[in-house]
Amino acid sequence: MPCLHCSGQGILLIDAPAAPSFKLTTYVHQCAGGVGVIAVVITVVAVGGLVIVADATSAHSAIFVLMVTLTGFGWAPFVGNSLERYIPHSLWDRMSMSHETSRRWGVSQFNSLLSRIGWNKLIFAMREDSATGEGDRWDPRHMKSAAAGHGWGFLLHAATAIWAGASGGWVALIVLLLAGVVLHFYPVLLQIRVLTRLRER
Secondary structure (H helix, E strand, O other): EEEEEEEOEEEEEOOOOOOOOHHHHHHHHHHHHHHHHHHHHHHHHHHHHHHHHHHHHHHOHHHHHHHHHHHHHHHHHHHHHOOOOOOOHHHHHHHOHHHHHHHOOHHHHHHHHHHOOOHHHHHHHHOOOOOOOOOOOOOOHHHHHHHHHHHHHHHHHHHHHHHHHHHOOOHHHHHHHHHHHHHHHHHHHHHHHHHHHHHHH
């Protein structure tokens, strides 16, 4: 009889011998959740933690701003790894940034700054030591995961900035937005530029 199997891009029907019902349930749970549930769990935990901090210190306090920054920067890699595989390849293919646009928006200068402070060297070393064991720092999956994770981080900063502004914390709003742009928005643009260069090779 046909059974459910998770291919990483969807659920496929394949022919297989009859199996106990608990195995079918396991397949469904793996396909419906899988690593994608990590992003949901992290988001719920992050929001819950920030609600507690905001309740204790207010949404426009320095502690709240610091916690948002640490939460976004610390959890972005895990969320990115979870979300990347659920974004259609066709959408990634439509994301591009030319060299001229990169220079106009300051993305090239941002990349140069990361190189000067040693951040790019650290990231390259981490990618070479990744689970693939192939030392391929230019694997597109790295850039896609980084872009997805930083996109999540930027949305977190934007949402909490609105939250801070609604509570009267205009300074916190500005700081959160600026931090979101520097720590997450520009990294997203940088990953899109790198993906564009890889396709142009």
